[in-house]
Amino acid sequence: MIKKQGLGSGVQGPGRKYLFFWPLAFGLFLILPLIDHSAYHQDVLVTAGIYILLALGLNMIVGYAGLLNLGYAAFFGIGAYTCAGLNLAWHIPFWLALPVAVVVTGFFGFLVGLPVLRVKGDYLAIVTLGFGEIVRIVFNNLDPITGGPNGLLGIEHPVIFYPVFNPSLIWKRFDFGVSSFPYYYLVFFCVILVAYFSLRLDRSRIGRAWIAVREDEVAAGCMGIPVPQVKLLAFGVGSSIAGIAGSIFAAKQGTITPDSFDFILSVMILAMVVLGGMGSVPGVILGGLVLSILPELLREFSIYRMLIFGLVMILMMIFRPQGFLGNVRRKYELTTR
Amino acid sequence: MSLLRVDNISKSFGGLKAIQNVSISIRPGEIVGLIGPNGAGKTTFFNCITGIYKPDAGTVMFGDYEQEITGLVSYMISWRGMARTFQNIRLFANMSVLENVIVGAHKHIRSSLVDLLFPSKRSYADEMKFVRRAHELLEFFGIDRYANDLASSIPYGSQRRLELARALACEPKLLLLDEPAAGMNPQEKQDLLEHISEIRRQGISILIVEHDMKVIMPLSDKVVVLDHGEKIAEGRPEEIQKNPLVIEAYLGKQ
CATH class of the missing domain: 3.40.50.300 (P-loop containing nucleotide triphosphate hydrolases)
Structure with a gap:
C-alpha cells in the first residue's frame, strides 16, 4: 500500500512560499565544516550524505516509477565492492573506479529489472528482497574475490593533484586520508549533482513516463509509453546512483564487509524516502538527513534510542502519511509563446 | 481500403x-x-x-x-x-492536468538522459512545443483553466474531456x-x-x-x-x- 501514499498535495503546494529556504540550506551546508571543526559532526554528515545519495537513487525507483524495492542495499554493496575490487586488484584510482562502479551497478539494476518486469507490487518487493539477500550472501562466501566475512581491506583513499606556482609550476599531491573534511565536500557535490538530476528528471519526458507508469500502467501503455523499457530504465538509473554512494563509502572507510549492506539498510533507505515524501527531492533529502542524524542525537538515551526512533516513525506515518514534503507537481511556466 | x-x-x-x-x-x-x-x-x-x-x-x-x-x-x-479512452476513467491521478496531456505526446518528444544533465536550447524548445500543444488541446475542450490542477481534483465531466485531450495528444x-x-x-x-x-x-x-x-x-x-x-x-x-x-x-x- 506504500505506493499510493505520500503523493500529491496540490500542484502549487504550500512548499512554494518557502523557496528561499533551499539556497539558505545550500549555503549553510557549504560552509558548515569551515565553521564547525568537530570531526564527529563532519563524520555524521558524511554518512548522512551517503544515505541521502542512496535515498535519492531509491526515490527514482520507488518514488517516481512506483516499483517497491526492498533490496537497494545490494546495489550500494555492488558499487562499493566494484570500486574496492578495482582498486585492490589493479590499483585503479578512485576517480576512474567511480564511473566504472556506477556503470556496473546500473547494469546490475538493469539485470534485476529483467525478471522483475513480470511481477508487481508486493511480489516485486519480495523478489528484490531476495536479490538483496543473495548479493550479501555472495559477498560473504565468494572469498577469493570479496574476502568473505572479513571483507576487503586497505582500499586506497582518493588522491587529487593541484597546481602550485612556486616559482615554477609544480603539481602537489593531496590525499583524502582518513579525515572526514575532504569527503564532506565530495559527498556534498555528489548530492547536489544527483538532486539536480532528479529534479530535471521529475519534469522531463522520462520522469513523466515513470510517474505515469506508477499512476496507471495500462493507461500509460495505451498512451504509447513502452512500459517494460521505462521500468528497466528506472531500475538501471536508480541503481547506478547507489554505485556513486558505494564508491565513496568504500574509499572513505578503506575497509568494507558484507554486513554493511544488510536488509536493515535497505529498509532504512526506504524509510528515508517514505518519511521525506515519495517523489519529492527536497523531501527525500530532508528524510535522509533526519533519519541519519536522529539516531546520533538520541545516543544519550542509550538503550531507548531505537525505541524512540521507531516511535517517531510510527507517529509520523499516522499524522503525516505523505511525508515531510509530499510530491508537489510544479507549474509549467510558458516563457515563449 | x-x-x-x-x-x-x-x-x-x-x-x-x-x-x-x-x-x-x-x-x-x-x-x-x-x-x-x-x-x-x-x-x-x-x-x-x-x-x-x-x-x-x-x-x-x-x-x-x-x-x-x-x-x-x-x-x-x-x-x-491508435489512441483510446477508458470506460472507467483512467487518468494519471497525481499528475497535473497539463502533464496528463503531455504524457500522451511521449513518443513525439525527443529527449535523452544526456539532455537532463546538460540542458540544451533544442531540448527545451522541443519540450515547450509540446507544452503549448497541450495547452491548445485543453483549450479546445475548454478545460485549460484547470491546467495546473491535479487530474483527480477536477470535475467528473472535465476528467472525461481530459481523457480525450490526452488521447488526441498521441496524434x-x-x-x-x-x-x-x-x-x-x-x-x-x-x-x-x-x-x-x-x-x-x-x-x-x-x-x-x-x-x-x-x-x-x-x-x-x-x-x-x-x-x-x-x-x-x-x-x-x-x-x-x-x-x-x-x-x-x-x-x-x-
Whole structure:
C-alpha cells in the first residue's frame, strides 16, 4: 500500500512560499565544516550524505516509477565492492573506479529489472528482497574475490593533484586520508549533482513516463509509453546512483564487509524516502538527513534510542502519511509563446 | 481500403466466450458506433484491438498499409496511431492536468538522459512545443483553466474531456472512445457531440462505444451491434434502429 501514499498535495503546494529556504540550506551546508571543526559532526554528515545519495537513487525507483524495492542495499554493496575490487586488484584510482562502479551497478539494476518486469507490487518487493539477500550472501562466501566475512581491506583513499606556482609550476599531491573534511565536500557535490538530476528528471519526458507508469500502467501503455523499457530504465538509473554512494563509502572507510549492506539498510533507505515524501527531492533529502542524524542525537538515551526512533516513525506515518514534503507537481511556466 | 480491419476475432475467459468471430472495418475518416446491451463484449473488443488483451483467434490489420497488429503490446499499437479512452476513467491521478496531456505526446518528444544533465536550447524548445500543444488541446475542450490542477481534483465531466485531450495528444489516426458520454448531463453531451465532429473534421477516424442513442445516431456513419459476444447487425444508423434483431437484443422478444 506504500505506493499510493505520500503523493500529491496540490500542484502549487504550500512548499512554494518557502523557496528561499533551499539556497539558505545550500549555503549553510557549504560552509558548515569551515565553521564547525568537530570531526564527529563532519563524520555524521558524511554518512548522512551517503544515505541521502542512496535515498535519492531509491526515490527514482520507488518514488517516481512506483516499483517497491526492498533490496537497494545490494546495489550500494555492488558499487562499493566494484570500486574496492578495482582498486585492490589493479590499483585503479578512485576517480576512474567511480564511473566504472556506477556503470556496473546500473547494469546490475538493469539485470534485476529483467525478471522483475513480470511481477508487481508486493511480489516485486519480495523478489528484490531476495536479490538483496543473495548479493550479501555472495559477498560473504565468494572469498577469493570479496574476502568473505572479513571483507576487503586497505582500499586506497582518493588522491587529487593541484597546481602550485612556486616559482615554477609544480603539481602537489593531496590525499583524502582518513579525515572526514575532504569527503564532506565530495559527498556534498555528489548530492547536489544527483538532486539536480532528479529534479530535471521529475519534469522531463522520462520522469513523466515513470510517474505515469506508477499512476496507471495500462493507461500509460495505451498512451504509447513502452512500459517494460521505462521500468528497466528506472531500475538501471536508480541503481547506478547507489554505485556513486558505494564508491565513496568504500574509499572513505578503506575497509568494507558484507554486513554493511544488510536488509536493515535497505529498509532504512526506504524509510528515508517514505518519511521525506515519495517523489519529492527536497523531501527525500530532508528524510535522509533526519533519519541519519536522529539516531546520533538520541545516543544519550542509550538503550531507548531505537525505541524512540521507531516511535517517531510510527507517529509520523499516522499524522503525516505523505511525508515531510509530499510530491508537489510544479507549474509549467510558458516563457515563449 | 480500410484503416482498421478486424477479421473474426474471438476471446474467451475460461468458459466465458466474451467475443466470438467479430469482424469490423473502418474506412479513413469514418465514425463507427459500437452498441450492444451490457456484457455484450464491447469493452473486451476494445481491449483486444488496443493490445490490452491478446485475442484467441482472428486478425487485426491497421494503418495505411494494412499491417497486422494482432497480439502486439499496447504501446506498439499506440505508436502505429491508435489512441483510446477508458470506460472507467483512467487518468494519471497525481499528475497535473497539463502533464496528463503531455504524457500522451511521449513518443513525439525527443529527449535523452544526456539532455537532463546538460540542458540544451533544442531540448527545451522541443519540450515547450509540446507544452503549448497541450495547452491548445485543453483549450479546445475548454478545460485549460484547470491546467495546473491535479487530474483527480477536477470535475467528473472535465476528467472525461481530459481523457480525450490526452488521447488526441498521441496524434492518432484512429481514436477509440469507450462510453465517452457516461455520466454527462445533456449540455455536456451536446458539447461532446460537437467536439467529436470537430475531431473527425481533422481527419481522425473514430470507433465509439456508447449506450446513449442520442450520441450514437447523429454521429455514426455506420453502427455495429454486439450481443452475447457476437455481431448481430451492421449498417447505417436508421437501418439499425429498425432492425428486429437489435430491438430484440435490447428489449427482449415480444
